[in-house]
Amino acid sequence: MLQFEKKKCFVELGKFLSQFALDNSTQKESVLNNNLFYNDFLSLIELSQSHNGWFTPEQVYFSVQSWADALKEENIDQWLSNYDLSNVTPKTVGLILAGNIPLVGFHDFLSVLISGHKVLVKTSSNDQHLIKFLAKYLISVDSNLEEFITFTDGKLENFDAVIATGSNNTARYFEYYFKDKPSIIRKNRNSVAVLDGTESHEDLENLGEDIFRYFGLGCRNVSKIFVPKEYDFQTFFKAIFKYGDVIHYEKYANNYDYNKAVFLMSNFKLLDNEFLTIKEDSSYASPISSVFYEFYENLEEIKSKLENDSEQIQCIVSKGLVNNSIPFGKTQKPELWDYADNVDTIAFLQQI
Structure with missing residues (x-):
């Protein structure tokens, strides 16, 4: 499956997500597969708080709108313009996701797929429904994606590299368990x-x-x-x-x-x-x-x-007092190229 085909899927996902906003969700006829997914996603957003008490509709809608903005074609093109992904050999990358805020692991999920690899995802019990729903929507846009996306409830097995997010305590476990694999291990920040x-x-x-x-x-x-x-x-x-x-x-x-x-x-x-x-x-x-x-x-x-x-x-x-600081009010609206822990995920995925 070619990169531009995957990019098209994520752009379509961005269009799908753009329909959803607190008190102002509007179904658009031009969005692919709305008849299959629109009402179910509305229901999932409203149910999210029953899955995780911190995931109020307001917070989930904010996350959804942030991703709708990020997944515009021009943003993806700008993000990927700094990389040559033409020689990537597809590998299976395991993801161990956090669940502290809605869709917190989606950037890793996107990065693995857009760089040409397959993704093996272990979700957090605190956020296990939203990302699976978005994966289903992506597969509905192009069924070829199905062979690139796997979710597991058990131990990660049969993977070539791993990106794991957790606390300082779990990071020590991750570093030991994945010591023989290329990895990005994220700790508390x-x-x-x-x-x-x-x-x-x-x-x-x-x-x-x-x-x-x-x-x-x-x-x-x-x-x-x-x-x-x-x-x-x-x-x-x-x-x-x-x-x-x-x-x-x-x-x-x-x-x-x-x-x-x-x-x-x-x-x-x-x-x-x-x-x-x-x-x-x-x-x-x-x-x-x-x-x-x-x-x-x-x-x-x-x-x-x-x-x-x-x-x-x-x-x-x-307010510009410190180099590389960001403006007030922007922390939860990162760009695609604003990497967690300042570790370039795409560069890592190029090298594995």
């Missing part, structure tokens, strides 16, 4: 924001999107902010007020109550707006419903610290 106090209300409001999207469960969610001495946190709290409805979601509220109680019992000094606590802490990984902060006096020191800790960091958000 967190994202940070660097502020200098000149950010506009809109900047900080967009930072709220980076914090609260997917309830903060993704590695691209900002879990820590660096601020100058004497920073006025009231400005920050005013800007993120629009996200206050998050506290009405029971799972988030339970985490907020629990983590706040733990902090208070430990006599930690907190700032609190009744739906988010912020705490001074040198760690990068804050619990759900909390963001850590750290003061700085010299921006160059922060740049050096972030460079030294790069293996713990997924994204840096700032």
